[in-house]
């Protein structure tokens with residue numbers, strides 16, 4: 001058990017981010033579960049793409 005070495009993947013492009021120091025961490029509050037879901041993204045452009053895709057696919 002080594003929590004600090006959990007696999008980290010970009011939610012947008014699925015790139016392995018565990019080797020990179022620079023990434024964007026996003027914490028989402030999911031109302032359905034009342035829980036905070038953490039997502040990781042390469043950078044702001046991946047974040048913007050991912051948010052756009054998420055909104056489009058859910059609506």
Ligand SMILES: [Zn+2]
Nearest residue numbers: 010013042046
């Ligand atoms: Zn990415």
